[in-house]
Amino acid sequence: MICCLNPDCPNPLNPNGKKLCQTCSTPLVQLLRNRFRVIQVLSDEGGFGRTYLSEDTDKLNERCVIKQLAPKFQGTWSQKKAMDLFAEEAKRLQELGEHPQIPTLLAYFRQDNCLYLVQQFINGENLLKELQQRKAYRPGEIQAILLDLLPVLQFIHDRGVIHRDIKPENIIRNRKDGRLSLIDFGSSKQLTAKVQKKIGTSIGSHGYSPLEQIRDGKACPASDLFALGATCFHLLTGTSPFQLWMEYGYGWVNNWREYLRSPLNPELDLILDKLLQKDIQQRYQSADEVIAQLTPKQPLALPPAGQSSGKLPVTQTPLLPAKSALLRNIVLVSAVLLLFGFGGSWYQQYRRVQTILLSRLNQYHNNSDKSEALVQPQNMTLNNTIALANTIQGHEKSVVSIAISPDGTTIASSGDRDPLEKPPQEGLRTIKLWNAATGEEIRTLEGHSQKVNVVAITPDGTTLVSGSDDKTIKLWNLATAKEIRTLEGHSDSIQALAISPDGKTLVSGSDDNTIKVWNLATGRLMRTLIGHTFWVRSVAISPDGRTLASGSFDKTIKIWDLAKGKAIRTFSGNANTITSIAFSPDGMILASASRDRTIKLWNLATGEEIRTLVGHANTVTSIAFSPNGKTLATASRDRTIKLWNLSTGEEIRTLVGHADTVTSVAFSSDGKTLVSGSEDNTIKIWRLSGQ
Incomplete structure (x- = not known):
């Protein structure tokens, strides 16, 4: 079947092969932009167009969603507003679609006096349809919904975007894995001082949107949190906030508990009540605050028999x-x-x-001490003990990358700056060196003009290498903190660095989609590797120095002969972008992390997937092998670090303590120390035994 694109056609479906619509005689478009076949109407957009289910012929007829804007009243305020919102939605999807729970923008174009927005198809039902089928949700399910959606909200809020229209219709549960996706960014706004102060047109849904948004046109992260609370109320009670708003205005939020079928557990009761506060100052101000309340600290098991008595390790807490x-x-x-x-x-x-x-x-x-870190044991058959030795605070903003010197005495870290700061404050685009034993800052290295994304230390411990958004790579003398030289050649941000085991070769990956190979001693560019079609965000060199691996946002991993600069093979079994890769110490296994929350282990010789590790609740950001090759450490946006037994694929431990995304993990050369950096502005040093 083929669909008529006239938004007023009452019966748009037509048999294949027809030139004109059988109902309205509108010429049928076989392929939009010579690529997309429209096969079904999903919804009507109130006279401004329709949303269609379509097939992408460039991707083996993969399903996608096409939103059409076909305003009837040319030159009117309504048409201009609709076009502005439509363009805004495309822009937001392009910015945010890298998140696995936000649809990816595939195309945005004009054809036949209509605008079209093509986005990823989420195969599932929205929560309103789910509610209609089941009538109400249990409290435990509401908590699960909050834990699934709050990190998504934190993700968009961290990037300065307010959704402004969160409600059950705009949340879809994926049939494949049960994860929730947030859709419809047509009402979203960039969070800037101008937007916050300006009284504008109110956008949102009555009952779900808070007072400041409907009355004043103002929106901030707390506004989305009110809408999320109203959504949970609707799912929990089966009572529509819109109907209550029509009858009582915002008075219903003062008595929301009266609509409950039975009392809630104390924690959920407190959380919903604070989400639904009419006064924005009384509400949660960030998704992080809600997550912290939803995931309270849990007591650990007592130490194993035979362990010496005395003070508990810092990663254990007594019963409460x-x-x-x-x-x-x-x-x-x-x-x-x-x-x-x-x-x-x-x-x-x-x-x-x-x-x-x-x-x-x-x-x-x-x-309570909310900064206390925990180790949650998963597999008590292994005799590993882990303790948090130190938490280093000193970066003004997020810790983006970390590296440990070969002798284990020095930690290097790169810090982010506030992206909204204008003009940027000096000193926030820095690299810091720390004493690994005491946690004291040794010195600060300044020189990059934009954010430093990655740091690495040479195998002999003499040189620090840093890559930045300023498109340069800098080499520093680690002992004196003096800049040695600057390498230029990339046309976009440098996101990944790897140094060969002999310390002679440097490899860099960039958002210009290329990989460059440099002579580390002279700074000379030896070759540029081209093959990825999107940003290169991770590179690694095998222990024998012969093989290079690269991971990209194009969802592939490429294996290269480093000496010849030629691609050997491509691993393409990932469902989402590659965020981190690492070689095992014996060079036989390549581990890769992805935004689909999984870690894959590959046989490097055959290119076959050995196994997939699943356990993180959000994007896996960084991975590292222990020096003995028995353990893999993985960091995630879910704020945890997980340790895995590589011989069995089982999860050994979960390290909990960071208050935000864990961006980077690294083992010391002796395997006794694990260091983690986080967007909570801290570095944590963990001591391990039994490795």
Whole structure:
């Protein structure tokens, strides 16, 4: 079948081969832009166009979604507004589509006086349709929804974007893996000072959008969080916030609990109540704050028998009897009230007692040390012990990359600057050197004019190499912190560096889609490797120095003969962009991480996939092999570091403690230290034994 693109056609489906629509006689377009075959109407956009299910003939008829803008009233304010929003949505998808839970923009073009936006097809149903089928969600499912969507919101907010129209219709559950995707960025706005201060046109959905957005046209991260809270309320109760808003305005948020079928657990009750605050100042201000409340610290198992008594390692915490008692009291009181009642409505009595106990619980939370790190054991059959030795604070913004000197005494880290800072403050585009034993800052290296994305140290420990958004690579004397030379040649940001084991060759990967090979001693460019079709974000050199691996946003890994500069083979079994790669110490295995949350292990000789490691809840950002080749460390946007047994593929430990994305991990040469850097502006040093 082929679909008529007249948005007013009442019966747009036509048999293949027809030239004119059988219903409205509009000429049928066989392929939009000679590429996309429109096969079905998904929804009508209220007179401004339609959304269609389509096939991409350039990708073996892979399904995609095409949004059409065909405004009827040329030259009107409504048409201009619709066109602005349409263009805004395309721009946002291009910026944000790298996230696995946001549709990727495939194309944006004009044809036959209409605008078309082509995006990735999410095969699933939106949460409103799910709700209609099942009537209501359980509290545990609401918590799961929050944990799945909050990192997505943090991702877009970190990039200065406010969605402004979060509701069940704009959240789709993927049938394949159950993950939730956020769609419809047509109402999104860039978060700038101008946007925050200017009173503009209100955009959003009544009932879901907060007062400041509907009344004043203002939106900030807290506005999206209100909408997320209203969405959870709708799913939990089956009651539409829009209907409540029509009847009570914003008064319903003061009494939202009255629509519950049964009381919530204390944590979820507190979270929803704070999400739904009418006053923006009383609301959560960031998705990170909500995640922190949803994932409280958990007590660890007691030390194994035989372990010496005394002070607990810093990664262990004792049981928390005060909190346990409070929770137990809440449960007991709730049960008594539910069974017997004490005059008036059970709910009013329940809320009075619960409020008192919850205030004490909240006070307990506020007095807890939220920076304390945990190790969550997964496989207690291995005798590894891990302790957090130190947390280094000193970067003004995110720690982007880390490296450890071969002797294990020095840590190098690169820090980000505030992308909204105008003009940028001097000193935030820096590299810092730290004493690995004490955590004290040794010195700061300044010279790059833009963000430093990656640092590496030569095998002899004498030279530090850094790559930056300023399109340059700098070499530094590690002992004196003096700049040796600057390498120029890339036409875009340098994102990845690798140094050969003999210290003679430097390889760099860039957003210009190329890889460059340099003579490290002279700084001479020896060759440029071309083959990737998108940004090169990771490079690694095998232990024998003969083979180069590169990972790209084009979803492929390429293996190169480093001496000849020729591609040997391409690994293309990844569903999403490659974020990090690493060779095992014996050179037989290549590990790759992807935005699809998985880690793949490849047989380097045959190119076959050995196994896939699954466990992270968000994008895997960095991977590192232990020197003995038995353990793989992986870092993620889910704020955790996981350690894996490479012989079995089992997860050994989860290290919890960073408050934001873990951007980089590295082992010391003796395998006794693991260092991690994070967007929470800190570096953590973990001591390991049994490696």
